[in-house]
Structures are given as C-alpha cells and as structure tokens.
Amino acid sequence: MKKIKIPTSVGNDMSIIHNINKVFDHRIRLGIMSILMVNEYADFNTLKELLGATDGNLASHTKALEKAEYIAVEKQFIGRKPNTRYSTTPLGKAEFKKHISALEKLINKQ
C-alpha cells in the first residue's frame, strides 16, 4: 500500500482521539475520577452521595476503573462495619489528565 501524507489537521485529530480514553467514557466514571483527583481518598458512600448513583451502578463502574488499574481499592473495618475506600493510582492520575486535556482541546477547536 502506498503511503499517503496525512494533512496536519487530520493528524491532530487522530492524536486527540488517541488521548480520549474509552475507560472514562461514562458520567459516573468521570465523576469518580474527578472526586479522587482532588481528595486523597473517598469511601463508597461518599462517592454514592456525591454522584447520586445506586449501589450496583457505582460498584460496576469502580470495578471497571479498578480493573484498568486507575484506582486502588482498600477494604477495612471501622468498628464492625466494613468500609471500602478508593484512591487514584499514579497511572489513573496521568490518564485522567490526558483525557481532560484532550476534551479541552476538542472544545477549543470549535
């Protein structure tokens, strides 16, 4: 196949698309990451309250972020109550920053 020089504008879009992260492609997941970016950690109930999500919904999204190793999960007991708290990993922080700057670029292009 012949190589074709891609016009620069297309090239830019390609790189922006490359930085748009599919893992963050959901309101709840973006929300979880936003909260964890500015807080050392947040527990399940705090996330639930802030995001207005149901238990099952939130759990499935934290699972997805955990699987991507963007957030770390810590289970502990406060008294006799189990408590799950989440924090971002360095990888998650870096990916989220990339994602946000890609979003901003897309908006600024218009």
Added chain:
Amino acid sequence: MLFTIKSIYFVFQSTFIMSDQDYLKDISEIKNLMNKSSRFISLSGLSGILAGIYALVGAAVAYWLVAEYSYGRLLLDGKVFNLVLLDLFLIAFFSVVTGIFLTTRKAKKNGENFWDASSKRLLFNFLIPLATGGIYILIILNQHKYGQTAALMLIFYGLALVNASKYSIGDIRYLGFIQIALGLICALYPGYGFWLWTLGFGVMHIVYGTWMHFKYDAK
C-alpha cells in the same frame, strides 16, 4: 485513498461537533464535582458582617469598662479583666452561633449538606491553628504575660483562615493574610493592640463579609 481519509476526517469532525455540548457538559461536571467534594463553599458573607459588628460592640464595651472602672489600665487580677474575658467569650459565642445558623441556611439553599466530609475537614483544619493559639494565649496569660494577647489572637486567627482557605472559598485566604499582617504590626506596637484588634476582628470582618455577600450571595 485520499477520498477515504477525507471521509474519515469528515466523520471525525461531525462526531465532534455533535458531541461538543456533551464534552462541555463533562468538563463543567468535573469542575463541579471537584469543588463540591473538596471544598465547603456555603460560608455566608452576612455572618462575617455580623461577626464584625459583634466585635465592634464588644470592643466598645471593653473600652468603656476599662476607662470607667479600671482607670484606663487593664490589670490581670482585677474584676474588670474577668469582665473583659467574658466580653471576648460572648463575642466569640455569638459569632459562632450566627455563623452556624446562616451557613446552615445557605447550605440548604445550595443543596449542600451542612455537616458532611467537606465541612468537617474545613472545620478541623480551621481549628488546628485556632485552638493552638487559644491554648497558647491562656498559658501565657496564666504566666502574667499579656502584652501580646491582641497580636497573638490576630496572628493565630489569620493562620487558621489561611489554613482553612484550602477547603473553602479561596477568598478567605486574603482575610487571613490581612489578620496576620495586623497581628505582626500589633506585636511591634503593643500599645495599639486594642485598636488593631478592633480593626482586624471588627472592621475587616465587615469589609470582607460585605465583599463576599456581593460577590457570592447577592446574585
């Protein structure tokens, strides 16, 4: 081939244009959540104004007490001193009660919880320098050193505000800097302690509260 690329480009473009509003919404939601989860923003400007007024009234009462019953001098063991302490306590008490009342009201209006993780963190970080200063002042008063009391109150209160500003509206940082500066001036000129205290706790609260009220509340 070029045509294919152009049509891919077109698809990209149109996708972006279509979802541009969504991206904008995403960004504003992210900002909103970052603020909501880390900062308690429902502090009421009006409570600052009222705290300032209480401080001015309290200062006037103290001035009158000392001038009338203590020959213009404040002695540590006298009755007047205890009355001035009571006066200070009442100023603090009414300021806190008013602050809690108005802040609860504003939080309700904003749909924010008055007692949640962000307000607890704000209070905790505000109280670290404040309680340290308060205890320190009580200790040195007990050792009969009271020339620097006004300066110490201003300095520690200023530090408490600066510390708390990380967890609330950033503007209270400036009030903190002003209080610290007044406290240091006060340490240099202890003779003007009363007036600098009145300026810091009275006038500055009113100025700051008015500014906050028009910047955030009156909208």
